[in-house]
Amino acid sequence: MAVMCRAEGRTLYAALEGEVDHHRARGILAELDRQMDAARPLQVTLDLGGVTFMDSSGIAILLRLHRRTVQWAGMLRVIHVPEQAGKVLRAAGLERLITFE
């Protein structure tokens, strides 16, 4: 399973695992959408600690999650960003839009 989610009230914790590429992006997006629709969270934490590889498909996933979170004035924070994924996300300038911890 590429996405592990835990919702508590209007707080959602989502952890991605393994390789995040175009091959797996559709499944990850669908699962995150489903979780977002169910919880309508005000606080979203995305944990990338288990990601072993990420290409620009990850950028699209983060942008979509950001867009959906701010839709209802929620906050998104991204934690445990591995070095390789961080380099991809920085190349796209995402640190100017999203909080990485």
Next chain:
Amino acid sequence: MKAINEAVLTFLSRSANEGFARTTAACFAAQLDPTLEEVNDIKTAVSEAVTNCIVHAYPDRLGTITMRLRLFEDNILELQIRDKGVGIPDVEQARRPMYTTGGEERSGMGFTIMESFMDVVRVRSSPGKGTAVTMRRKISRRMGGG
């Protein structure tokens, strides 16, 4: 310039082959004793180029993707990924950050990532005939390495 070593492989444009292609490129590059960061950069660039073929070159059918890996003097690795798909009508526009025709699953950052992670990225495309992306990266020589 004559290549010291070369490998060519052709595979179907199935998304399951994205991981296969980047891992194969990383294995070929291993003979240059790259750092982990260099290996990751190569894998990321290959992933972007192969994904472009799958999403854009063959939008509604399966086709073939050919990856040619070559080594040159001075620790230079060359990766060429080519397809026989629809081609890119405007390469300059396609290389622009955030430009995509791939829908919400795509970020439009594929070429930007390739350009950031490789030393040289050359794109040759003929509408109706296909596209070839050629990338080069000089791998650092590590202390004590041969």
